[in-house]
Amino acid sequence: MSAPQPxxxxxxxxxxxxxxxxxxxxxxxxxxxxxxxxxxxxxHPDVDAATPLFLNGEQLTLTSLAIDGKTLDESAYRVDGQxxxxxxxPSAFTLESDVTLAPEANTALEGLYxxxxxxxxxxxxxxxxxxxxxxxxxxxxxxxxxxxxxDKTREPVLLANGNxxxxxxxxxxxxxxxxxxxxxxxxxxxxxxxxxxxxIEDHFTTMNGRKVTLQLWVEAENVAKTDHAMASLKRAMTxxxxxxxREYDLDLFMIVAVNDFNMGAMExxxxxxxxxxxxxxxxxxxxxxxxxxxxGIVAHEYFHNWSGxxxxxxxWFQLSLKEGFTVFRDQCFTADTNSxxxxxIQDVSFFRTAQFAEDAGPTAHPVRPDHYIEITNxxxxxxxxxxxxxxxxxxxxVGWEAFRRGSDLYFSRFDGQAVTIEDFVIxxxxxxxxxxxxxxxxxEQAGTPEIDAQGEYDYAHAEYHLTLRQRTPATxxxxxKESLHIPVRMGLVGTKSGQDxxxxxxxxxxxxxxxxxxxxxxxxFVFTEVAEAPVPSLLRHFSAPVKMHFxxxxxxxxxxxxxxxxxxxxxxxxxxxxxLALDDLIAAHRNGVEKVMDSRVTDAYxxxxxxxxxxxxxxxxxxxLPTEAYIAEQQPLVDIDAIHAAREFVxxxxxxxxxxxFIAVYExxxxxxxxxxxxxxxxxxxxxxxxxxxxxSIEDEQAITFCQTQFEAEHNMTDVRHALxxxxxxxxxxxxxxxLKAFGEKWSHDPLVMDxxxxxxxxxxxxxxxERVKHLMQHPAFSLKNPNKVxxxxxxxxxxxxxxxxxxxxxxxxxxxxxxxxxRLNPEIAARLITxxxxxxxxxxxxxxxxxxxxxxxxxxPLSSNVYEVVEKALA
Numbered sequence: 001m002s003a004p005q006p007x008x009x010x011x012x013x014x015x016x017x018x019x020x021x022x023x024x025x026x027x028x029x030x031x032x033x034x035x036x037x038x039x040x041x042x043x044h045p046d047v048d049a050a051t052p053l054f055l056n057g058e059q060l061t062l063t064s065l066a067i068d069g070k071t072l073d074e075s076a077y078r079v080d081g082q083x084x085x086x087x088x089x090p091s092a093f094t095l096e097s098d099v100t101l102a103p104e105a106n107t108a109l110e111g112l113y114x115x116x117x118x119x120x121x122x123x124x125x126x127x128x129x130x131x132x133x134x135x136x137x138x139x140x141x142x143x144x145x146x147x148x149x150x151d152k153t154r155e156p157v158l159l160a161n162g163n164x165x166x167x168x169x170x171x172x173x174x175x176x177x178x179x180x181x182x183x184x185x186x187x188x189x190x191x192x193x194x195x196x197x198x199x200i201e202d203h204f205t206t207m208n209g210r211k212v213t214l215q216l217w218v219e220a221e222n223v224a225k226t227d228h229a230m231a232s233l234k235r236a237m238t239x240x241x242x243x244x245x246r247e248y249d250l251d252l253f254m255i256v257a258v259n260d261f262n263m264g265a266m267e268x269x270x271x272x273x274x275x276x277x278x279x280x281x282x283x284x285x286x287x288x289x290x291x292x293x294x295x296g297i298v299a300h301e302y303f304h305n306w307s308g309x310x311x312x313x314x315x316w317f318q319l320s321l322k323e324g325f326t327v328f329r330d331q332c333f334t335a336d337t338n339s340x341x342x343x344x345i346q347d348v349s350f351f352r353t354a355q356f357a358e359d360a361g362p363t364a365h366p367v368r369p370d371h372y373i374e375i376t377n378x379x380x381x382x383x384x385x386x387x388x389x390x391x392x393x394x395x396x397x398v399g400w401e402a403f404r405r406g407s408d409l410y411f412s413r414f415d416g417q418a419v420t421i422e423d424f425v426i427x428x429x430x431x432x433x434x435x436x437x438x439x440x441x442x443x444e445q446a447g448t449p450e451i452d453a454q455g456e457y458d459y460a461h462a463e464y465h466l467t468l469r470q471r472t473p474a475t476x477x478x479x480x481k482e483s484l485h486i487p488v489r490m491g492l493v494g495t496k497s498g499q500d501x502x503x504x505x506x507x508x509x510x511x512x513x514x515x516x517x518x519x520x521x522x523x524x525f526v527f528t529e530v531a532e533a534p535v536p537s538l539l540r541h542f543s544a545p546v547k548m549h550f551x552x553x554x555x556x557x558x559x560x561x562x563x564x565x566x567x568x569x570x571x572x573x574x575x576x577x578x579x580l581a582l583d584d585l586i587a588a589h590r591n592g593v594e595k596v597m598d599s600r601v602t603d604a605y606x607x608x609x610x611x612x613x614x615x616x617x618x619x620x621x622x623x624x625l626p627t628e629a630y631i632a633e634q635q636p637l638v639d640i641d642a643i644h645a646a647r648e649f650v651x652x653x654x655x656x657x658x659x660x661x662f663i664a665v666y667e668x669x670x671x672x673x674x675x676x677x678x679x680x681x682x683x684x685x686x687x688x689x690x691x692x693x694x695x696x697s698i699e700d701e702q703a704i705t706f707c708q709t710q711f712e713a714e715h716n717m718t719d720v721r722h723a724l725x726x727x728x729x730x731x732x733x734x735x736x737x738x739x740l741k742a743f744g745e746k747w748s749h750d751p752l753v754m755d756x757x758x759x760x761x762x763x764x765x766x767x768x769x770x771e772r773v774k775h776l777m778q779h780p781a782f783s784l785k786n787p788n789k790v791x792x793x794x795x796x797x798x799x800x801x802x803x804x805x806x807x808x809x810x811x812x813x814x815x816x817x818x819x820x821x822x823x824r825l826n827p828e829i830a831a832r833l834i835t836x837x838x839x840x841x842x843x844x845x846x847x848x849x850x851x852x853x854x855x856x857x858x859x860x861x862p863l864s865s866n867v868y869e870v871v872e873k874a875l876a
Contacts, residue, residue, distance in 0.1 A: 056129035115260035118195030191268030267304030291677035324387020398432035489543035492534035585646035617683030755792035809850035827864030838874035
């Protein structure tokens with residue numbers, strides 16, 4: 001078998017034939033669904049008349065084919081594993097095809113498949129080719145008319161994109177519904193759902209007075225879990241009107257919850273299909289984090305109606321055009337409706353841990369890659385999260401008013417079209433007058449830029465000299481990097497006053513907060529009229545996705561933690577201070593010397609606990625130590641054991657030194673108030689549970705009592721899960737085992753809660769974690785065919801660093817076993833799951849050899865293009 005070949009951006013050509021209208025009829029059957037397609041096609045005027053028509057198609061059985069009503073002779077076309085080629089078609093014609101497929105056998109969950117007896121689709125990026133023969137590319141946009149036929153008993157609900165225009169009864173206990181979508185769309189936005197579902201309905205009146213019907217479709221047992229998603233949808237619709245002037249354009253907006261789904265959700269026009277984990281919530285079954293996640297995902301998919309659907313991508317290399325922009329929009333929505341400082345801290349904390357690691361690994365790629373083998377491998381943090389950070393920089397560079405005018409121009413100019421990242425950026429250039437030529441390099445260069453900063457205060461002239469030097473490390477396929485346009489938001493905090501100083505740069509007053517623009521490899525900025533020696537506060541609000549290096553002393557960081565006016569940088573100062581202490585302790589562990597806690601860290605945390613605050617969620621974030629994953633990314637060589645030992649030492653040292661303070665915080669934040677996912681309540685629970693986590697690190701007897709009481713109270717899933725996790729992750733198996741048993745028995749009927757039950761057990765630090773994974777893989781609630789189960793059990797274990805990276809390599813072998821099996825069942829999930837093994841070069845020689853061995857074992861199998869691409873890059 002030949003190796004899969006890459007697709008290159010430079011090879012892009014417009015489609016030879018356009019589809020202007022698509023009519024589909026589905027006659028549903030688990031083993032043999034019949035799909036009739038009627039396509040109106042036109043040849044591109046610049047294409048030679050002898051050019052054949054190629055339509056993508058996979059795993060289809062073709063039963064008939066006709067042009068303008070005339071059946072084609074077999075010599076007029078060719079079918080292979082990639083699709084259908086028709087020779088010498090007319091310049092404009094109607095193509096009719098009839099195919100069959102087997103939804104029940106589709107374990108890859110792409111195209112049309114069955115989930116718990118329900119029919120559903122996933123067509124992004126290239127799933128539509130598993131439904132019918134079609135030019136499966138985003139720049140072919142057509143109107144759709146779809147008829148769905150199903151059994152009245154098994155499939156009483158038949159849904160597709162757009163508005164229902166006809167329905168009726170058929171013989172044999174069957175019925176049909178016809179749907180029409182008047183807005184041209186690419187086939188990746190096609191959706192179909194059929195099954196026994198219950199409807200929750202509400203309405204929304206748009207800013208122009210048009211009434212839109214909102215429907216959530218779920219299985220009967222989940223009806224009570226839809227209130228939050230519906231409320232989130234209405235908030236998102238209001239926000240998009242008020243912030244971007246974007247109004248919904250159909251009479252009906254539907255969301256369907258599906259248990260088996262590769263992604264979080266899909267923005268299909270008018271019929272969003274959601275992973276059930278991304279839409280279902282209830283205080284008894286979902287945590288605060290789940291409530292917030294659902295709100296963000298519902299908003300994200302709704303916002304795609306304009307940034308992705310009405311204006312879409314010309315090709316998949318432009319994926320960040322829709323995803324980066326829409327992630328930025330959903331981040332802003334969440335910040336506006338919840339705690340903005342907490343949202344920024346959480347987003348950046350995740351970004352610096354996970355996306356920076358992606359940038360430093362063998363699969364590093366630009367936000368707009370120049371080639372790929374399997375496009376589903378590029379639904380990455382780089383495309384989504386880094387893409388969002390680039391849009392955020394763009395918004396800050398041109399200013400909000402110009403950004404809004406630029407987005408208005410973008411939506412109006414390209415409505416109904418498939419476009420490129422350049423089209424978006426040019427709109428911003430036109431309305432702002434800002435030259436964004438150099439800025440485009442952010443989309444083209446892979447890797448995380450780093451800034452080395454130096455500052456010097458000139459007492460004699462009352463000047464502060466700030467020198468910034470930028471560099472971007474080499475990445476696979478990109479050794480030479482050009483300088484970027486990096487906006488660095490900053491302030492100077494006076495060491496005497498503890499206040500932000502007024503900034504004067506190049507003779508102009510800048511206020512107490514400004515942005516300096518680093519465009520060259522090295523630049524020096526001279527601030528004048530600086531009345532006292534300052535400590536610089538750099539990269540405020542994380543103004544650019546870079547690593548900032550400045551030689552802060554521990555005293556400087558403690559000072560910023562107390563006095564910086566920028567909430568994000570106060571948090572960051574605390575993280576940096578903790579990292580310096582952790583670095584010392586990691587070295588001590590390696591050298592076998594006694595570990596000593598840095599009293600400055602303890603004093604800083606004591607001061608945080610003693611300072612009154614209005615935002616308890618921010619305080620909870622500031623009290624949280626850097627994760628083991630983040631610590632690892634700061635080390636030149638990852639020492640799993642030393643990192644774990646150092647972090648545990650700091651946790652326990654803080655718990656012992658601040659025991660009384662943590663107990664006081666826990667008790668002060670107890671509440672019997674009825675659960676609500678409000679910022680105030682979430683902050684209160686977050687702070688209480690952070691305090692409890694510290695206390696349980698030393699297995700304080702009072703903390704154990706708190707844990708038991710909190711678990712048994714069953715006030716809400718946030719508190720129950722946190723208490724259960726702390727018990728299971730402690731050495732008190734006498735308490736943890738009965739609690740686990742009770743929880744599992746109570747929630748055995750609820751798949752999403754059982755996912756939490758799996759995760760709690762396999763992330764415990766004790767050495768039996770791997771054996772628990774193997775045992776739980778045999779549990780009736782687990783299935784390798786369900787992506788949520790795989791992520792909850794196998795994916796979570798792979799993040800349990802101290803156990804996944806055990807020195808006998810058994811964790812690596814288990815992951816490889818699962819990847820090999822999933823490669824056959826669901827290649828997309830298999831390729832995502834393999835990521836921890838791809839970072840093998842960051843570890844010690846023993847672990848490198850063990851991880852490399854498993855990658856070679858995977859490579860020796862017959863591989864899907866998804867897994868092949870990742871393994872090849874990892875071993876290169």
